[in-house]
Structure formats: C-alpha cells, structure tokens
Amino acid sequence: MNVFSMNGYIWRVRFVEPYSPMLVDRTGKRTVATTDPTNLQVCLSNELQGDFLIQVLLHELGHCALYSFNLIDDIHRMVYPENWIEAEEWVCNFIADYGFRIFSTAYSVLGDEALKLIPPELDKLIA
DSSP states (O other): OEEEEETTEEEEEEEEOTTOGGGBOTTSOBOSEEEETTTTEEEEETTOOHHHHHHHHHHHHHHHHHHHTTOHHHHHHHSOGGGHHHHHHHHHHHIIIIIHHHHHHHHHHHGGGGGGGSOHHHHHHHO
C-alpha cells in the first residue's frame, strides 16, 4: 500500500481486484478507480497499467486535492447541487488530461525555474 500526504492529510493508495466492491463509485457504477474522502483512500484496479494507469491516478489525485484543500466547497458554491458530481469529475479529468502537459510546457520554457511552480506537497513526493 502506498501512502502520501496532501495538505496534512495522509492518503493511502490500494491496488485491488477489478471486481472489488471498492471499485463501485458513489453513483453505484463499477469503475477502474475510486477515491474515498472519508477514509482518505484511493483504490485502483490492479489491471491498470501504462499510460492509462498514470491518467487514472492523476484523475484520482485530483479528487484527493479537492478534498485535502477543501476545494470541494468551491464547486458546491459555484454549481447547482444536481451538477456537483459532474463538475468534480470535470475538474479531475482536466487535471488528468492537461496537468502534466501544463507543467511540462512550463518546464520547457523555464527549465529548473519551473519547479518553483510545483506546490510544496508535490515537491516532497518527488524528492
């Protein structure tokens, strides 16, 4: 089991069997990964690999950030309740789809100076 800290919250990452009940999301749908903010746990199917694993993990880390930095309240304030889940998923998809590209581009423009853009929590994970 992997453990990481985000804004003082200790999160755990578990790889589970693809048909584990841990991979049923809050809407009742079976998926390849879930994040449980109550237990501070990310569950990933142990069949994930390669680029898809990275993309799914980045998406789930987006959920961790939303809860760890109390950003979920901002989503709830800005969108109607019936859109809360869709808005949260959109944000996490944005992070998974474009986050790496944004930081890669910053690094290509600024070099090591770009590392100052990385939040201290992420920097600790890289070190």
